[in-house]
Amino acid sequence: MPMIMAQEEGEKYPIHRCIFQGSVKTLSSLIKTYDIAEKDKQGNTPLHLAVMLGRKECVQLLLAHGAPVKVKNLAGWSPLAEAISYGDRQTISSLVRKLKQQTREQMEERRPNLVAALHQMGDFYMELKWDFQSWVPLVSRVLPSDICKIHKSGASIRMDTTLVDFNDMRWERGDISFIFNGDQKPGHSLTVLDNKAKLFQRVRHKETELEIEDEVDILMSSDIMAAQMSTKGITFSRAQTGWIFREDKREMVGAFHADFYQINGMVLESRKRREHLSEEDLQKNKAIMESLTKGSSQSFKNGEPPLRRASLNPPPESNITWDEYIIAPPGQCPLLGRNLVYKESSKSFKATVAMSPDFPLTVDMLLNVLEVITPFKHLSKLRQFVLMKLPPGFPVKIDIPILPTVTAKITFQEFAFRNDIDPELFQVPSDYFEDPMRFPDL
Incomplete structure (x- = not known):
């Protein structure tokens, strides 16, 4: 009976099977007629399997035919995460390049609709106040606050901020303006101004080889991380006020009447893997990571090429058969690569949101604006939140x-x-000088 089940299941996924069996010839004939983005019962795409099993030729063939890189299996891992675990440098580099290319292409596909939406929206000025807080004693004292000032005219947006970025308890202060001109061609539409130093940087459309290889060094030298806000169990209930006579909480937020809601069931899940790192790596890589994350590229020093992280020895060949793999219950994927060194944690958050029926912008309009200004990590977190199904009104x-x-x-x-x-707000002042590496992460 299990053999019949395996045959029936296996026939549903011919591309997965030929990758499992290492048949590049069969793959090259099937790739034209089958969906190479299809997921099997474990949520693995053909690219996931090719990476986990070390089928390098299959990986290159799938990438050449546009297999998606930004996709997760049931365990929550992408092909890139699995490639880092396997440790083949060429495969990691290929996936990083393809991921960046696919991200650019997706943005370019959305761009005409985004620009059209901005043109249809009225011109406006908006202020967005950020207060960062922590439940850890003393930490809140040193956390930054910021007021983002956003001007929008036609298909152009300018955001002025004093908080350049905020990540892992490090932040950079400054006087920064981020300008998007939607009517310009892609390579010239995004510009960042450093108003103190009177410098500007065009946000480039494509990374250099050196930057790709630096990024691969960082990925191979650090934990494989996955963090996400679980929105499955989230519910909203009206926040209450008053000690004896309880009533729904309503307050003014700025000039807007707002109804307050309690957000229940918000959980931040974070997971990390480090089976690709030795103890020696963990010590040695701290220094490498510090130099790379400070933006100092490992470029040619004293005329010598940078010392790159070498590929790992591959994990032992998997002795799992295709039949054993395909009949495994969903979420119980047999081990195909290295033994996992894995840690996960989750933290529940109590949060509130104030929704106003009076705010002149809709949530859809806000998402269009945020899509333009989200290279900043804290703004992309706001965009993820607003994508949730919120109560009626606008989240003020x-x-x-x-x-x-x-x-x-x-x-x-x-x-x-x-x-x-x-209109001058959306131009680079004539006395500013160009510095293409002022913001190395953009």
Whole structure:
């Protein structure tokens, strides 16, 4: 009976099977007629399997035919995460390049709709206040706050901020302006100004080889991380006020009437793997990581090429057969690569959101604006939150977790449609000099 089940299941996934069996010839004939993005019962795409089993030729063939890289299996891991675990440098580099190319292409596909949506929206000025807070004693004292000032005119947006970025308890202060000109061609539409140093940087459309290889070094030298906000069990209930006579909480947020809701069941799940790292790696890589994350590329020093992280010895060949793999219950994938060294944690958050029926912008409009200005990690967290199914109205005040120990309180404290916004705001001042490496992460 299990043999018949295996045959029936196996016939559903011919591309997965030929990758499992290492048949590049069969793959090259099937690839034209079958969906190479299809997931099997474990949520693995053909690319996942090719990476986990070390089928390098299959990996290259799948990538050449546009197999998606940004996709997760049931265990929550992408092909890139599995490639880092396997440890073949060429495969990791190929996946990083393809991931960046696919991300650019997806953004370019969405771009005409985004620009059209911006043109249809009225011009406005908006202020967004960020207060970062922590339940850890003393940490809140040193956390930053910031007011983002956003001007929108036509298909152009300018955001002024004093918080350049916020990540892993490190942040950079400054006087920064981020300018998007939607009517310009892609390579010239995004510009960042450093107003103190009077420098500007065009956000490039493509990474250099050196930057790709630096990124591969970082990936091979650090934990494989996956963190996500679980929204499955989230519910909203009206926040209450008053000690004896309880009533629904309503307050003014800036100039807007707002109903307050309690967000229940918000959980931040973080997981990490490090089976690809030795104890020696963990010590040695601290120094490498510090130099790379500070933006100092490992470029040619004293005329010598940078010392790159070598491929790992491959894990032992998997002795799992295709039949054994395909009849395994969902979520119980047989081990195909290295033994996992794995740690997971989850933290529940109590949070509130204030929804206003009076706010002149809709959530869809806000998402269009945020899509433009989300190279900043804390803004992309806000975008992820707003994508949730919220109660009616516009979220004028929100608490969202940024890190396991840090939450951000975001307040839309001012908004006005305006038809007098100065077009000069969206130009680079004539006395600014170009520095293509002022913001190495952009």
